[in-house]
């Protein structure tokens with residue numbers, strides 16, 4: 635690799651990072667420089683035999699999962715929850731996102747669909763499932779007489795686009811799960827549809843969509859149907875057959891409980 639002391643090479647490397655979507659000079663995982671600075675005196679004290687200086691212990695009030703839980707639980711309406719999520723500053727994904735993608739569709743709907751995370755189109759528009767996968771999702775719903783305009787509410791596990799559409803990290807899912815749980819509690823759907831492995835991981839604590847798909851289960855006190863993600867169906871059209879069976883199962887379930 636050419637030395638970055640060469641200004642032309644440094645500029646080219648920067649342009650490349652910007653093209654990849656980098657918007658800030660930070661890493662995915664923040665480094666607490668203050669904590670690093672505190673460790674040096676401890677090591678020095680150990681060597682010299684002096685009593686170790688007092689090192690500040692992480693304050694539970696700054697635990698991002700606990701903070702998310704407090705913020706989420708204090709939201710009394712979906713509008714307040716949206717505001718609380720948009721104001722939550724503890725997840726680095728937010729720094730690289732244009733929008734907080736909250737939800738779309740009918741909040742009172744019987745069916746709540748949980749996807750993974752916004753992609754480029756969703757990040758730009760601020761609505762979930764508006765890209766190619768979303769268009770396929772709309773066609774799938776229409777095939778059983780459902781639509782986001784009338785009968786479905788849609789959200790994602792994460793409201794912010796991960797860089798380069800990478801998979802969400804377990805710590806990101808854990809941090810934002812209190813918001814998802816509160817979202818479901820406030821929307822009060824009759825059942826949940828989980829699109830793909832990430833939402834199965836977040837809601838069921840399990841992945842393996844090939845095995846889970848089409849098998850009704852229970853989570854968050856609701857019946858839950860895991861299904862292949864529409865993006866997976868775009869890449870693997872042969873799996874549409876199973877997706878169709880799952881859609882029919884969803885339709886029958888809704889009919890049976892009217």
Ligand code: URA
Pocket residue numbers: 749750751752753756761762763764765767768790829865
């Ligand atoms: N994929 C998802 O899981 N959610 C979106 O909003 C878009 C694509």
